[in-house]
Amino acid sequence: MNTEERAVLLIVDDNATNLHVLSDVLDDAGFEVRVAQNGEIALQKVEYDPPELILLDVMMPGLNGFDTCERLKANPKTADIPIIFMTALSETVDKVRGLSLGAVDYITKPFQQDEVLARVKTHLQISRLTKSLAEQNVQLKAEVKARVKAEESLKQLMESLERQVEERTKELTLALTNLEQTQLQLVQQEKMASLGQLVAGVAHEINNPVNFIATNLDPAKEYVEELSRIIHLFLECYPDPAIEVAEALAFVDLDYMLADLNKIMEAFQVGANMLTNISRSLRTFSRSDSANPVPANIHDGIDSTLLILGHRFKSHNKRPTIRVLKEYGDLPLVKCYLGQLNQVFINLLANAVDAFDEFFLQGADRAPQIEIRTRVEQDKVFIHIKDNGPGIPDRVKERIFEPSFTTKAVGKGTGLGLSISRKIVEEQHQGKITCTSVVGEGTEFTIELPLLRA
Numbered sequence: 001m002n003t004e005e006r007a008v009l010l011i012v013d014d015n016a017t018n019l020h021v022l023s024d025v026l027d028d029a030g031f032e033v034r035v036a037q038n039g040e041i042a043l044q045k046v047e048y049d050p051p052e053l054i055l056l057d058v059m060m061p062g063l064n065g066f067d068t069c070e071r072l073k074a075n076p077k078t079a080d081i082p083i084i085f086m087t088a089l090s091e092t093v094d095k096v097r098g099l100s101l102g103a104v105d106y107i108t109k110p111f112q113q114d115e116v117l118a119r120v121k122t123h124l125q126i127s128r129l130t131k132s133l134a135e136q137n138v139q140l141k142a143e144v145k146a147r148v149k150a151e152e153s154l155k156q157l158m159e160s161l162e163r164q165v166e167e168r169t170k171e172l173t174l175a176l177t178n179l180e181q182t183q184l185q186l187v188q189q190e191k192m193a194s195l196g197q198l199v200a201g202v203a204h205e206i207n208n209p210v211n212f213i214a215t216n217l218d219p220a221k222e223y224v225e226e227l228s229r230i231i232h233l234f235l236e237c238y239p240d241p242a243i244e245v246a247e248a249l250a251f252v253d254l255d256y257m258l259a260d261l262n263k264i265m266e267a268f269q270v271g272a273n274m275l276t277n278i279s280r281s282l283r284t285f286s287r288s289d290s291a292n293p294v295p296a297n298i299h300d301g302i303d304s305t306l307l308i309l310g311h312r313f314k315s316h317n318k319r320p321t322i323r324v325l326k327e328y329g330d331l332p333l334v335k336c337y338l339g340q341l342n343q344v345f346i347n348l349l350a351n352a353v354d355a356f357d358e359f360f361l362q363g364a365d366r367a368p369q370i371e372i373r374t375r376v377e378q379d380k381v382f383i384h385i386k387d388n389g390p391g392i393p394d395r396v397k398e399r400i401f402e403p404s405f406t407t408k409a410v411g412k413g414t415g416l417g418l419s420i421s422r423k424i425v426e427e428q429h430q431g432k433i434t435c436t437s438v439v440g441e442g443t444e445f446t447i448e449l450p451l452l453r454a
């Protein structure tokens with residue numbers, strides 16, 4: 001035997017001599033031998049304490065070997081115990097039947113000791129190997145199952161890790177883009193603020209001289225009128241003046257000069273009025289916003305913006321002058337940040353001018369025109385800024401409000417104008433800014449502001 005523990009064998013035979021002989025042989029060979037004289041006892045013993053192998057006589061009174069074998073095989077607890085049938089040479093038994101019932105072998109009586117020992121050992125070994133194989137099999141199956149499970153959870157872990165990495169990457173990319181855009185917008189806003197300060201400075205500097213001219217114009221006009229009246233009176237009363245005076249009068253066209261001086265004074269008046277307007281507009285444009293929205297005249301804002309941008313509407317060698325049509329509705333004062341709204345107007349108007357410049361470079365043939373229309377509807381103020389420029393193709397229009405989106409050459413456009421404008425209108429004023437455009441016909445931006453009546 002190749003195992004330390006003594007194998008337990010059960011011999012079932014109704015013949016006491018047989019039992020005796022066989023158990024002696026097997027006992028001597030080192031097995032632990034139990035015996036049963038018939039099938040019933042054998043079944044009981046096996047049920048109670050199963051042996052490792054059974055030597056089973058076929059011919060027995062009562063339950064014969066085949067029946068006993070059948071019963072043992074039918075019981076799952078005993079089905080795997082190897083059974084060796086024993087038959088006398090003289091007995092004619094159906095060996096095939098025995099084997100088909102599940103027996104592993106036959107030995108014949110009278111016994112050949114060596115043969116019996118050899119067969120018993122062989123079958124014990126086979127049985128033990130089979131059992132250990134079965135156990136290993138079960139173990140292997142369990143291991144395979146565990147591995148599959150481990151692999152599955154590893155896969156899930158990997159997938160969830162990949163997802164997490166993907167999500168984090170997405171978040172970080174978004175954060176980075178946001179940061180870059182915020183930076184760009186800050187720079188842009190800083191530029192606008194500097195422009196505002198510059199304009200405020202200029203407005204302040206010209207304010208005094210403008211006032212100086214404007215306030216002195218009226219008395220100057222009066223003096224001129226008075227002087228010309230006195231000169232005429234003089235000439236009437238003294239038709240023959242002294243020779244020096246007559247000579248001086250001969251050199252000038254006094255009537256023409258006096259008439260023209262009046263016109264010049266009128267021109268001064270017009271110029272001074274314009275300067276006063278410009279000065280006021282500059283101050284309106286550069287007005288820095290307070291922390292809260294204040295009632296303001298939107299039209300003043302638009303007019304001051306037009307003034308600042310005025311030079312850009314003028315013709316140049318590639319394009320004619322852009323005509324600006326104003327159609328102002330009857331707007332009340334609107335609670336807003338006018339300085340910020342001016343920035344929006346500047347962006348929209350500058351975009352229209354840029355679009356015209358490009359349009360005429362490509363050979364446009366029409367009178368360029370920008371229409372600015374305002375109106376009140378229910379509790380909203382609408383400001384329309386419409387050009388008859390090139391229009392915007394749909395695939396561009398979808399993106400114009402995106403920060404950094406521009407179709408202009410590097411250095412020409414930042415792509416921030418409309419995104420900042422949208423921020424100002426929608427976030428600061430709870431309004432709306434929309435764009436409708438037809439390629440080849442033009443573009444219209446509409447700003448909608450809730451009317452917080454002042």
Ligand SMILES: Nc1ncnc2c1ncn2[C@@H]1O[C@H](COP(=O)(O)OP(=O)(O)O)[C@@H](O)[C@H]1O
Pocket residue numbers: 347351352355387389390391392396400401405406407408412413414415416417418419443
């Ligand atoms: N009136 C317009 N006509 C045609 N295209 C326009 C007009 N206004 C805006 N766009 C388009 O929208 C884009 C984004 O405008 P904006 O945000 O102001 O950035 P930028 O002017 O720096 O390009 C422009 O590059 C241009 O393609």
Ligand SMILES: [Mg+2]
Pocket residue numbers: 347350351413415416417418
């Ligand atoms: Mg722009």
